[in-house]
Amino acid sequence: MSKKIKIGIIGAGSAGFFAGFQLGKQGGEDIEITMFEQGPEVSKRDCPIHDGLACLHCYPCRIMSGVGGAGTFSSGILNLHKNIGGDLEDLCSQAGLDVDKIINQIDQVFVDNGAPEKVFDPFSLGEDLEKLQYKCAINDIRFVPIKQRLLGSQNTPRVIQSMVKQLREKYKITIQSNTQVMDFDKKKTVYFAGKKTSENFDFLIVSPGRWGMDWLTQVCEKRRIKTFHEPLDIGVRVEVPALVMEPICSIQRDPKFHIITPTYSDFIRTFCSNHRGYVVKETYGKEQIAGVNGHQLSTDGKSENSNFAFLIRQSLTRPLEDTTKYGMSISLQTSILGGYKPLVQTLGDLRKGRRSRPALIRRNPVVPTLKNTTPGDISMAYPYRFVTDIIEGLDILDKIMPGVSNNSTLIYAPEFKRSAKRIDTNFDLESKSAPDIFFAGDGAGLSRGIIGAAVTGIIAANGILKKIGKKTNFIPNLN
Numbered sequence: 323m324s325k326k327i328k329i330g331i332i333g334a335g336s337a338g339f340f341a342g343f344q345l346g347k348q349g350g351e352d353i354e355i356t357m358f359e360q361g362p363e364v365s366k367r368d369c370p371i372h373d374g375l376a377c378l379h380c381y382p383c384r385i386m387s388g389v390g391g392a393g394t395f396s397s398g399i400l401n402l403h404k405n406i407g408g409d410l411e412d413l414c415s416q417a418g419l420d421v422d423k424i425i426n427q428i429d430q431v432f433v434d435n436g437a438p439e440k441v442f443d444p445f446s447l448g449e450d451l452e453k454l455q456y457k458c459a460i461n462d463i464r465f466v467p468i469k470q471r472l473l474g475s476q477n478t479p480r481v482i483q484s485m486v487k488q489l490r491e492k493y494k495i496t497i498q499s500n501t502q503v504m505d506f507d508k509k510k511t512v513y514f515a516g517k518k519t520s521e522n523f524d525f526l527i528v529s530p531g532r533w534g535m536d537w538l539t540q541v542c543e544k545r546r547i548k549t550f551h552e553p554l555d556i557g558v559r560v561e562v563p564a565l566v567m568e569p570i571c572s573i574q575r576d577p578k579f580h581i582i583t584p585t586y587s588d589f590i591r592t593f594c595s596n597h598r599g600y601v602v603k604e605t606y607g608k609e610q611i612a613g614v615n616g617h618q619l620s621t622d623g624k625s626e627n628s629n630f631a632f633l634i635r636q637s638l639t640r641p642l643e644d645t646t647k648y649g650m651s652i653s654l655q656t657s658i659l660g661g662y663k664p665l666v667q668t669l670g671d672l673r674k675g676r677r678s679r680p681a682l683i684r685r686n687p688v689v690p691t692l693k694n695t696t697p698g699d700i701s702m703a704y705p706y707r708f709v710t711d712i713i714e715g716l717d718i719l720d721k722i723m724p725g726v727s728n729n730s731t732l733i734y735a736p737e738f739k740r741s742a743k744r745i746d747t748n749f750d751l752e753s754k755s756a757p758d759i760f761f762a763g764d765g766a767g768l769s770r771g772i773i774g775a776a777v778t779g780i781i782a783a784n785g786i787l788k789k790i791g792k793k794t795n796f797i798p799n800l801n
């Protein structure tokens with residue numbers, strides 16, 4: 323019997339899973355796949371300390387880390403669009419894939435594993451969509467209508483469990499949970515914490531997600547694997563009465579609006595909307611920065627509010643190209659001002675340049691869903707340019723979402739989406755400086771979402787399949 327080709331996958335998130343599906347299907351008997359995951363199995367990921375929050379109370383954080391990856395305890399919004407969650411259109415066309423087809427196939431894998439059949443499809447709404455598009459067009463707003471499937475936080479772990487069963491039983495992939503990879507080198511040797519010290523592979527796919535992005539940066543620096551900085555995404559979380567977002571969310575569950583702000587010509591966008599959802603605290607960095615995120619407990623959440631991230635995208639050039647360092651310094655400053663709690667302020671106070679007082683927040687018409695905050699003044703921490711962008715952006719958005727720039731609108735900060743450093747790869751996502759090591763997902767700066775990570779996992783898997791002379795043309799039909 324000839325020796326099997328050994329493939330190691332680091333990280334059992336969306337990217338690792340879909341790399342596994344593709345390799346398992348197309349690689350056949352000739353390959354042996356092992357997936358390493360530092361966190362626990364899906365059933366062991368419940369955390370007694372935090373409830374739906376990403377935090378550092380437990381290590382590794384069970385929201386961000388564990389079999390299934392960061393998406394396992396998310397609202398599970400599958401954005402079925404080629405320009406959302408990464409430059410999927412470019413990545414696919416460079417790799418010779420039909421982006422729409424791949425996205426549909428990934429979606430089908432979720433459905434085959436128990437995702438709800440219902441899709442929120444704005445294109446089926448005809449006149450309502452056209453009216454919204456028209457309003458956006460005349461108000462300088464770009465609206466990106468997207469087909470979305472909402473798994474719902476309560477369903478997502480069940481869907482992930484079903485995928486794990488498929489990977490293990492049908493494709494014979496070994497998934498080693500609670501196994502942290504400490505290091506890997508250009509010879510494809512992987513080093514572990516604990517008793518088992520190292521293992522050699524013929525190919526690696528490295529997909530450690532956001533939880534592993536700092537670790538990956540360190541390994542790349544040590545191993546001289548070339549990376550570069552991605553633009554910064556920083557802004558605030560905006561909370562309004564659910565009724566304000568209702569007309570838009572009835573057309574699009576997670577609406578994506580893109581605006582260019584008048585004063586600075588900066589790009590600002592809505593992201594991660596949680597209609598009838600909750601603002602949550604997210605702790606990150608060794609300084610334990612208290613940031614914010616959004617969460618939707620179920621498909622018919624009970625909250626009377628809705629929230630969304632309002633993010634400015636900023637590239638930096640010399641002398642400071644490190645966008646993460648800059649974003650972290652703003653976040654840290656905000657966190658220090660808030661006594662290591664997120665800052666909350668009414669938009670009215672932000673406009674007037676004065677601190678929101680606890681008494682004002684208590685009698686504010688919009689009641690905050692996140693209680694553990696410090697009422698304060700975001701403009702004491704954020705650059706003037708970003709505060710201007712936020713105010714101008716909300717004023718423009720108000721033309722299509724009346725009420726969003728009311729004085730009582732709540733603004734939470736910091737909301738900082740740290741970008742991973744992007745690995746310098748070829749079109750198959752193989753490192754240009756480390757042959758046979760492929761990268762995928764959010765941790766390698768290649769995607770920003772469940773579907774995007776899955777797409778990059780398939781591209782990386784295809785890169786390996788091409789090298790070993792296997793077919794690459796389709797991902798699994800699980801039925």
Ligand SMILES: Cc1cc2nc3c(=O)[nH]c(=O)nc-3n(C[C@H](O)[C@H](O)[C@H](O)COP(=O)(O)OP(=O)(O)OC[C@H]3O[C@@H](n4cnc5c(N)ncnc54)[C@H](O)[C@@H]3O)c2cc1C
Nearest residue numbers: 333335336337360391392396399503531534763764771772
């Ligand atoms: C609260 C929350 C809500 C979200 N909601 C949505 C949503 O609704 N829709 C959407 O599209 N996206 C959402 N996202 C983002 C989405 O979860 C990610 O984009 C996606 O999971 C990225 O997939 P990935 O495979 O790149 O990484 P991940 O899913 O993060 O998986 C990477 C895995 O690698 C493991 N790992 C890291 N380092 C090591 C190491 N050294 N050794 C072994 N294992 C390691 C980690 O533990 C992790 O489990 C949400 C994220 C969060 C945190």
